[in-house]
Amino acid sequence: xxxxRQPIHQKSIATKEKIIKHGFQLMCEKGYHHVSTIDIANASxxxxxxxxxxxxxxxxxxxxxxxxxxxxxxFPMLEVLKxxxxxxxxxxxxxxxxxxxxxxxxxISEKAYRQLKSLxxxxxxxxxxxxxxxxxTTEKIEAxxxxxxxEIQNKKERVHFLxxxxxxxxxELSYHQHQNFNYExxxxxxxxxxxxxxxxxxxxxxxxxxx
Amino acid sequence: xxxxRQPIHQKSIATKEKIIKHGFQLMCEKGYHHVSTIDIANASxxxxxxxxxxxxxxxxxxxxxxxxxxxxxxFPMLEVLKxxxxxxxxxxxxxxxxxxxxxxxxxISEKAYRQLKSLxxxxxxxxxxxxxxxxxTTEKIEAxxxxxxxEIQNKKERVHFLxxxxxxxxxELSYHQHQNFNYExxxxxxxxxxxxxxxxxxxxxxxxxxx
Amino acid sequence: xxxxRQPIHQKSIATKEKIIKHGFQLMCEKGYHHVSTIDIANASxxxxxxxxxxxxxxxxxxxxxxxxxxxxxxFPMLEVLKxxxxxxxxxxxxxxxxxxxxxxxxxISEKAYRQLKSLxxxxxxxxxxxxxxxxxTTEKIEAxxxxxxxEIQNKKERVHFLxxxxxxxxxELSYHQHQNFNYExxxxxxxxxxxxxxxxxxxxxxxxxxx
Amino acid sequence: xxxxRQPIHQKSIATKEKIIKHGFQLMCEKGYHHVSTIDIANASxxxxxxxxxxxxxxxxxxxxxxxxxxxxxxFPMLEVLKxxxxxxxxxxxxxxxxxxxxxxxxxISEKAYRQLKSLxxxxxxxxxxxxxxxxxTTEKIEAxxxxxxxEIQNKKERVHFLxxxxxxxxxELSYHQHQNFNYExxxxxxxxxxxxxxxxxxxxxxxxxxx
DNA sequence: TATGAATGAGTCTTCATTCAT
DNA sequence: AATGAATGAAGACTCATTCAT
Numbered sequence: 001x002x003x004x005r006q007p008i009h010q011k012s013i014a015t016k017e018k019i020i021k022h023g024f025q026l027m028c029e030k031g032y033h034h035v036s037t038i039d040i041a042n043a044s045x046x047x048x049x050x051x052x053x054x055x056x057x058x059x060x061x062x063x064x065x066x067x068x069x070x071x072x073x074x075f076p077m078l079e080v081l082k083x084x085x086x087x088x089x090x091x092x093x094x095x096x097x098x099x100x101x102x103x104x105x106x107x108i109s110e111k112a113y114r115q116l117k118s119l120x121x122x123x124x125x126x127x128x129x130x131x132x133x134x135x136x137t138t139e140k141i142e143a144x145x146x147x148x149x150x151e152i153q154n155k156k157e158r159v160h161f162l163x164x165x166x167x168x169x170x171x172e173l174s175y176h177q178h179q180n181f182n183y184e185x186x187x188x189x190x191x192x193x194x195x196x197x198x199x200x201x202x203x204x205x206x207x208x209x210x211x
Numbered sequence: 212x213x214x215x216r217q218p219i220h221q222k223s224i225a226t227k228e229k230i231i232k233h234g235f236q237l238m239c240e241k242g243y244h245h246v247s248t249i250d251i252a253n254a255s256x257x258x259x260x261x262x263x264x265x266x267x268x269x270x271x272x273x274x275x276x277x278x279x280x281x282x283x284x285x286f287p288m289l290e291v292l293k294x295x296x297x298x299x300x301x302x303x304x305x306x307x308x309x310x311x312x313x314x315x316x317x318x319i320s321e322k323a324y325r326q327l328k329s330l331x332x333x334x335x336x337x338x339x340x341x342x343x344x345x346x347x348t349t350e351k352i353e354a355x356x357x358x359x360x361x362e363i364q365n366k367k368e369r370v371h372f373l374x375x376x377x378x379x380x381x382x383e384l385s386y387h388q389h390q391n392f393n394y395e396x397x398x399x400x401x402x403x404x405x406x407x408x409x410x411x412x413x414x415x416x417x418x419x420x421x422x
Numbered sequence: 423x424x425x426x427r428q429p430i431h432q433k434s435i436a437t438k439e440k441i442i443k444h445g446f447q448l449m450c451e452k453g454y455h456h457v458s459t460i461d462i463a464n465a466s467x468x469x470x471x472x473x474x475x476x477x478x479x480x481x482x483x484x485x486x487x488x489x490x491x492x493x494x495x496x497f498p499m500l501e502v503l504k505x506x507x508x509x510x511x512x513x514x515x516x517x518x519x520x521x522x523x524x525x526x527x528x529x530i531s532e533k534a535y536r537q538l539k540s541l542x543x544x545x546x547x548x549x550x551x552x553x554x555x556x557x558x559t560t561e562k563i564e565a566x567x568x569x570x571x572x573e574i575q576n577k578k579e580r581v582h583f584l585x586x587x588x589x590x591x592x593x594e595l596s597y598h599q600h601q602n603f604n605y606e607x608x609x610x611x612x613x614x615x616x617x618x619x620x621x622x623x624x625x626x627x628x629x630x631x632x633x
Numbered sequence: 634x635x636x637x638r639q640p641i642h643q644k645s646i647a648t649k650e651k652i653i654k655h656g657f658q659l660m661c662e663k664g665y666h667h668v669s670t671i672d673i674a675n676a677s678x679x680x681x682x683x684x685x686x687x688x689x690x691x692x693x694x695x696x697x698x699x700x701x702x703x704x705x706x707x708f709p710m711l712e713v714l715k716x717x718x719x720x721x722x723x724x725x726x727x728x729x730x731x732x733x734x735x736x737x738x739x740x741i742s743e744k745a746y747r748q749l750k751s752l753x754x755x756x757x758x759x760x761x762x763x764x765x766x767x768x769x770t771t772e773k774i775e776a777x778x779x780x781x782x783x784e785i786q787n788k789k790e791r792v793h794f795l796x797x798x799x800x801x802x803x804x805e806l807s808y809h810q811h812q813n814f815n816y817e818x819x820x821x822x823x824x825x826x827x828x829x830x831x832x833x834x835x836x837x838x839x840x841x842x843x844x
Numbered sequence: 845t846a847t848g849a850a851t852g853a854g855t856c857t858t859c860a861t862t863c864a865t
Numbered sequence: 866a867a868t869g870a871a872t873g874a875a876g877a878c879t880c881a882t883t884c885a886t
Contacts, residue, residue: 047868114332121329469847536754543751
């Protein structure tokens with residue numbers, strides 16, 4: 001019933017953010033269902049009561065956390081692209097950096113990544129936020145590519161592949177740990193496939209390892 | 212501690228299976244955490260007590276369900292491959308069929324698919340089962356390819372790509388529903404990339420739509 | 423409603439006794455409340471259903487067990503007295519034997535003794551049985567003393583002291599294990615006190631260790 | 634694990650004590666196994682939830698109750714001794730008072746006494762607490778005797794007899810209710826035996842009723 | 845008689861949320 | 866604005882007892 005207060009004073013805002021930060025952190029670490037509001041209150045050094053002045057319910061904390069903190073975990077590759085001055089000539093090396101960055105993100109926050117993936121598939125609200133975030137990221141990458149003079153059709157679809165193929169690869173690299181997989185080969189192949197998407201087969205061909 | 216009974220009579224086995232079936236179904240539909248043992252008992256038309264004669268706990272039902280029923284949901288493409296007589300000449304069309312089949316599976320059991328994906332990322336035991344199942348599927352597909360005379364290096368890695376790219380594509384086709392995406396184009400592109408993995412760029416080139 | 427059947431055939435009687443024996447054994451070992459009817463059925467190699475043809479309920483098994491098997495555990499001293507030919511002249515040595523026998527009984531079936539003591543104090547029916555048993559034992563000992571020509575007043579009361587002082591002593595000897603207690607001294611003193619009850623202080627005086 | 638809160642405010646402490654008091658009372662009355670947490674909550678006029686903020690589990694309430702309230706029930710004789718100024722000259726009368734006090738305690742809280750005796754024999758933790766309490770009481774009595782100039786050997790052992798003989802007697806007086814027992818005689822005899830332990834047979838002899 | 849599968853009321857325990865201060 | 870005590874509905878799980886065969 002709109003009982004949730006909008007914090008006005010600076011201190012209140014800080015308190016609210018503290019709860020989001022520590023609450024989200026806990027949820028990412030132990031899983032949403034294994035974190036209680038008391039845990040959150042303790043980790044945030046506030047009382048349980050105050051939580052319900054800033055949030056409708058426990059779920060609300062999750063949502064706020066996802067909105068604020070999930071970008072680095074779920075979409076880490078954007079940063080690499082942003083910082084590349086001459087993308088067109090360094091595409092291959094940039095891809096490798098993106099993979100590296102994504103892999104690092106997965107490794108550093110393995111638990112967080114998996115918990116968020118889990119929530120994405122079980123929590124409709126999280127799902128929608130991620131969908132939105134993904135679209136925005138797609139558009140940003142598209143914009144960068146435009147700046148760098150990439151002229152291809154169906155750019156959004158290709159960017160989608162770009163993002164998901166890197167993600168898919170890094171999931172394997174970080175968690176699945178299939179014995180006997182040749183990871184360097186897989187990285188190479190992924191890069192090749194992506195380049196094939198954005199250039200043409202002449203380039204692609206050169207990159208083939210086995211030929 | 213081993214208090215779980217092994218059913219002796221035929222009827223007991225039926226009861227156990229009934230619980231697994233309805234329990235797993237409920238979990239897939241409403242999410243593991245939103246299903247209670249009473250729900251499962253009611254859906255299975257048994258009493259709550261009997262559940263604990265056949266299962267250690269609620270989680271045990273999930274695991275048994277995953278073991279029995281997740282193949283069709285998570286790895287539907289294998290069946291298509293199995294039934295193809297002349298794979299080498301029909302590879303492209305087979306891929307399209309695999310995509311179609313996978314998409315159907317996703318669509319039919321959308322909730323189940325997502326709940327299982329969720330559990331895969333939050334439940335270590337489910338994760339391990341899926342890892343194992345994936346490896347087995349990979350090996351089966353590899354064997355089929357061998358039978359059909361595919362001679363390529365790093366076959367396991369390529370099969371991995373094959374499976375996950377189809378999966379990735381069908382997730383998009385079924386759930387994400389990005390507005391304005393050209394899905395036919397994405398299917399085509401996926402097929403092209405996979406063929407490029409198993410054949411060479413000459414073939415790949417021919418498949419390119421935009422060139 | 424009198425549904426409990428009285429076993430007629432030899433085999434049925436054996437089955438009933440088997441259940442009592444193993445059930446009572448389990449209860450003595452693990453405690454009445456920590457033994458389930460399934461445990462009893464398993465230990466007795468019968469089905470759970472059959473138990474309720476011979477017994478009204480779980481408690482009934484306990485009662486039957488107490489009636490049949492508790493004598494040796496709770497009143498072991500009688501046997502020693504029975505077998506003494508010249509009690510009057512060997513009273514001191516007989517007492518020592520009774521203590522020894524009682525101590526052994528306590529030590530051998532420590533768990534059983536304690537569980538039964540526990541039930542005696544929490545279960546009214548067990549309490550009544552033990553009360554009855556104690557009275558019978560008291561009377562038997564009294565009879566033996568009469569046979570051996572003991573002529574004292576308030577014999578029942580003294581026999582009561584005899585029994586309980588030995589019991590009290592042996593509880594200490596077997597379970598309490600107070601550090602630094604001089605047990606030989608305590609045994610001696612107990613014997614002296616009992617003899618003082620049945621003879622007179624002249625005898626008693628001679629037995630004093632610290633004289 | 635350590636989730637039990639330590640009450641901070643005065644009111645919380647009162648609540649905790651309320652639960653211990655009423656919970657322990659119930660357990661003493663109806664028996665530990667016949668009291669549910671809901672019973673305890675109702676009797677304490679609190680909700681079930683609050684119980685688990687102050688106690689690990691139901692058993693924990695029992696233990697706290699035993700620690701706080703069992704002294705008066707299980708070791709009531711100490712108080713009498715403490716208040717006697719000239720113990721040496723009033724030993725006989727003091728013993729009689731101790732017996733009277735103990736008998737009263739048994740009679741007033743008959744159920745409690747028996748339930749605690751029951752638990753002492755079935756619950757290891759209660760057993761250990763009582764063992765400890767008994768040792769402390771033994772030492773306190775020993776100290777009082779020392780103050781009053783009693784000089785005897787094996788004092789601890791004799792105090793042990795003193796305590797347990799009174800206890801044994803009062804159990805009979807209060808609960809067993811053997812028909813036809815001459816209780817006054819038994820009291821007298823107990824006093825005589827105890828005095829014989831702490832004085833000598835000259836005294837003892839004088840106390841003999843039947844001679 | 846005998847089996848063991850099935851029942852379901854009852855138990856302990858948790859935890860999101862509210863309330864008195 | 867803040868505290869943390871209190872609530873109580875809901876959950877997992879047990880087990881004495883009954884029932885179909």
